[in-house]
Amino acid sequence: MTPLPRRGLYAITAAADTEPARLAGRVSVAIDGGAAMIQYRAKNRTYDDRYTAASLLLDLCRARRVPLIVNDDPALAAGIGADGVHVGRDDGDARSARRILGDRCIVGVSCYDRLDSAIAAAGDGATYVAFGSFFASPTKPCAVPAPVRLLSDARAKLDLPIVAIGGITARNGAALIEAGADFLAAIDGVFGGDGVEHAARGYAALFS
Numbered sequence: 282m283t284p285l286p287r288r289g290l291y292a293i294t295a296a297a298d299t300e301p302a303r304l305a306g307r308v309s310v311a312i313d314g315g316a317a318m319i320q321y322r323a324k325n326r327t328y329d330d331r332y333t334a335a336s337l338l339l340d341l342c343r344a345r346r347v348p349l350i351v352n353d354d355p356a357l358a359a360g361i362g363a364d365g366v367h368v369g370r371d372d373g374d375a376r377s378a379r380r381i382l383g384d385r386c387i388v389g390v391s392c393y394d395r396l397d398s399a400i401a402a403a404g405d406g407a408t409y410v411a412f413g414s415f416f417a418s419p420t421k422p423c424a425v426p427a428p429v430r431l432l433s434d435a436r437a438k439l440d441l442p443i444v445a446i447g448g449i450t451a452r453n454g455a456a457l458i459e460a461g462a463d464f465l466a467a468i469d470g471v472f473g474g475d476g477v478e479h480a481a482r483g484y485a486a487l488f489s
Contacts, residue, residue, distance in 0.1 A: 283348040283364045285387050285408060289317025290484040291444055291464040293352070294338075295472035296324055301334040305341050307477050312345050314481025316471070318464065320367055322352035336361045348387060355381040365389065365408065375405040389444065394427040396434055403441050410439065411466065414447025415457060420468050421447070429460050436461035451483030458487055 292311045298304040308319055319342055321335045335351055339361050342349040350365045351358035355378045358366040365387025366378050375388045382388065389409045390402035399410040412431055414424035424447055435443055445454075445462035454465045465487070471480050 282385050282387075283343065283346055285348060285365075285442065286317040288442075288463040289465075289488050290315055290471070290481060291318045291320065291446075291466040292316040292471045292481060293320040293322050293466055293468045295468050296322070298472060299323070299326065299330075299334075301337050304334055305337050307472060308338055309341055309345070310477045311471055311481045312342075312347055314471075314478040315485025316347065316481050317485075318348050318350065320350040320352055320466070321363075322468070328357065331357055332360060335363065339363055350387060350389060358382060358386070367391070367411070375402050375407040379406050394425050394431060396431060396438065399435055399439060399441075403439055407441065409442040409444055409464070410435070411444035411446055413445055413449075413466075415445055416448030416450075416453060418446075418448040418469075419473075429456060432457060432460035432462050449484075451480075451487065454484060454487050 321338050323331050339349045348364040350367050351363045352367050353372045355366045359381050367389040368378055369391040375390050378388045387408045390407045392399040392410050392412055402410050412427050415427050442463040444464040444466050445457040446466035449465050449467050450470050465484055
């Protein structure tokens with residue numbers, strides 16, 4: 282297993298990148314740009330398609346010593362031997378994910394705008410918690426907004442890494458790090474165009 286890094290860019294794959302070889306190429310370039318962690322997120326794809334793509338990404342990420350996290354699907358994460366899983370409100374809790382994946386795997390939990398949910402997730406064995414959306418997001422335009430002060434409140438209450446997500450760019454991300462975020466998660470900000478490495482470098486520079 283590749284351990285959770287201390288901080289950095291958490292790059293999440295885009296739904297448009299469905300062809301495995303192209304996806305792997307773009308993820309590799311994101312790592313070149315400084316992505317510290319990768320999440321494989323593929324909605325509305327068959328299990329076989331997701332298994333093929335996630336397995337390819339795992340080989341790539343292992344070679345680069347970057348953790349690969351699978352979105353929403355503990356069974357797929359266990360099936361390929363991924364470094365961990367990220368679960369939302371409809372995917373079960375950290376405790377149930379750990380029953381499938383074991384104690385050594387990374388388990389991230391979406392907590393949206395709820396500090397109480399993050400405290401509960403910590404008690405259930407989460408490795409990290411994620412809050413957002415902090416800014417308008419093209420991926421989830423109807424997401425509940427989260428105030429920046431939530432990050433500092435969480436930092437005071439929790440001894441877990443904190444991920445910020447939702448409309449984050451290299452221009453607005455510094456304030457979230459200052460407020461307490463250990464990771465900035467981005468989908469379109471990294472994979473939304475052709476300049477993936479350049480985009481990743483913009484985020485990574487915020488942590489230097």
